[in-house]
Amino acid sequence: MMLLRYGVMLKGQIFINNINKNFRQYRRLLELNCLFFSTSPCKMEDVKDIKYGPLPADSPYVKPFRLYYTQNGVEKNWDCLKVHDSVAIIIFNVTRKKLVLVKQFRPAVYYGIVSEEGDPNNIDYEKFPPKIGITLELCAGIVDKNKSLKEIAQEEVLEECGYDVPLDKIEEVLVYRSGVGVSSAVQSLFYCEVTDELRKNKGGGVDHEIIEIAEFSIEEIEEKMKPGNVHTSPPSFLFGILWFLTNKAPLYR
């Protein structure tokens, strides 16, 4: 759930943060309509007008700062970033023996690729089509509400992938720091098995999130883990997949 993750400019009015609930529901309906019924479906790779500017001081998502300290008698400093804790869920559909993963356009990844080889101030969209910024990931979300981690995981599975999984079917895997160099939010990793009967909607995220479900058989995902492969996915995805292949896949081959 990334309700407040971006500012939305609509009909000339900027809605940021405290968008009221009715409006959110209205947008949700629009989104669902778009996902289910539109003859011109939502296209996550339909991305344009990319430009960048300084981080506003009041960003609710990224709070950078410098930490000063003395270690073993030497004064040092380190640049850090406060970000939200998160949950991630490895989902396996046992009806069709498929891993349920998500794809989405990740601005940070797109910018990362463009800034390595191109000019981010003057993007050549032919050379850098927005689809290069689409990543394959575990279903995941930030912890930004007063619910248990398992409840937040349950909500993400429903919102992003459409499965209404009972709380007691969600297993804890491990808890770790999503990063240690710059940010160090906690990420809690879960595993759950779902069936086709638990599918309640098409998923795809809430509000203006555009998330696409991608299903992989055990053999297909093993192929992706072969040595020498290059991923746009994060290490938590690779760990989750390998954990699944090691601990759960043998039961379903």
Next chain:
Amino acid sequence: MMLLRYGVMLKGQIFINNINKNFRQYRRLLELNCLFFSTSPCKMEDVKDIKYGPLPADSPYVKPFRLYYTQNGVEKNWDCLKVHDSVAIIIFNVTRKKLVLVKQFRPAVYYGIVSEEGDPNNIDYEKFPPKIGITLELCAGIVDKNKSLKEIAQEEVLEECGYDVPLDKIEEVLVYRSGVGVSSAVQSLFYCEVTDELRKNKGGGVDHEIIEIAEFSIEEIEEKMKPGNVHTSPPSFLFGILWFLTNKAPLYR
């Protein structure tokens, strides 16, 4: 190698960035002396005077910005961070059948823990001893020089862990994005096997880095990967360990 990763205040003079080579070598000698011969050895957990302030606009390590774009007709924005690419290396000592890992004090992790439960402006060091910010990780380093990734990996193995491993003994594992939500630098993961004969120095990092080598047997590391465990380590560590346990450990049991 994190030569320029922090500013160092020594004898009232601030040395940041372009510290000349001779001075670096002098500091290196001091550091080696401290690591090898001192009767009061370097203590990574001897951390005090922790305070924090705003990120300076000219931070060479953390460059936050806001990306604006239009996706599927909706104007959006996303807060991002540009950080350095990196390498990480899974090291296995075949002489003693031990995984060679590193421990270090991570300011971002320490701050993360304190800010969750305490007051980072007025730290209670009894309640939050600096050792809670020490993480267990793979040997790793940032890509900040004009060398091949494998050469940078080789250098990190020598600097952090003291093994002079031949370039052709370093295997590529996978390449992925170290994060996708906020930053998205590339991390290249390698594997190498070392022997006691390849050990040339005590490791521990360069300049004022204080890195401690931690060795684990296959059984000890398996214990750490059990469900429900809580780590201060990042997901790249967990993936690297699980990759080792799956692909290499069976040859050495």
